[in-house]
Amino acid sequence: MGAWLVSIEGAISQGIIYGIMALGVYITFRIMDIADLTVDGSFALGSCLCAALMVNYGMNAIVALILSLGAGILAGAVTGFLHTVLEIPAILAGILTQIGLWSINLRIMSGAANITLLNQKTIFTSLVERTGWTQASVVLVIGLVIVAILVIILYWLFGTEIGAALRATGNNEHMIRALGVNVKWTKVLALMISNGLVGLSGGLVCQMNKFGDINSGTGSIVIGLAAIVIGEMFMKKCLSFGSKLVSAVLGSMIYFVIRAIVLRLGMNPNDMKLLSAVLVAVALCIPVLAGKWKMKHSYIEGGE
Secondary structure, three states: OHHHHHHHHHHHHHHHHHHHHHHHHHHHHHHOOOOOOOHHHHHHHHHHHHHHHHHHOOOOHHHHHHHHHHHHHHHHHHHHHHHHHOOOOHHHHHHHHHHHHHHHHHHHOOOOOEEEOOOOOOOOHHHHHHHOOOHHHHHHHHHHHHHHHHHHHHHHHOOOHHHHHHHHHHHOHHHHHHOOOOHHHHHHHHHHHHHHHHHHHHHHHHHHHOEEEOOOOOOHHHHHHHHHHHHHHHOOOOOOHHHHHHHHHHHHHHHHHHHHHHHHOOOOHHHHHHHHHHHHHHHHHHHHHHHHHHHHHHHHHHHO
């Protein structure tokens, strides 16, 4: 039983850190209605940059995280430029940026596939040493604080005039353009904010796992989408914008708890990405099937 509790605690703490990435994916996927595949690349960028700065340059853990955030913002800006200025479709622009980031990440890592942080002080190790808590408990506490701050900032931002323009662009691009808003600018800004959060999440995961890996971003977009749809299923009656942001983080936590449980039950770790894909597909198709079922029965009742 103790081993199960440790696994669940670790899964929840991991889910909170990945929840920051889910917040970024939520901005593009739900608010802007853009399928941004930059995520895999910008997540790895944040992870690789954080590891390289701390190990190769002895940089402070917090400063490394800030720069990971900035790197993600730049990655989003590149995707935004490709999409809005060069008029490349959003999904293809994200793929192009992601491919380019692979080479950039390798250069950041000086050609190495991964860099370990075993002898480095992260934002988590200091609190572990002071309190004697487990790594998972410290990650949980610090993760909750960071997520709370980010949710408050995003809630405030999207309540401003700029935030309203971002949301309106996602809802009805033609209408907001007719009102004189530069939709190219709003799209670029949304992609920058989104990938900035993804890069920050990558840096935090790097410090949590104590290594940066070139492949750390693989499948990140699937995890982000899974977190969003799972969170919406559990909080579908909560309609406020703040609750929707919280649902993305909650969905991430639930996703990692589910993953921890199935791994404990003996599932092959190599099958996890398949499970993630199935979860996302099922969660996305349920509302569609439910809508068709309701429509069909409403016709039957109307006919009677």
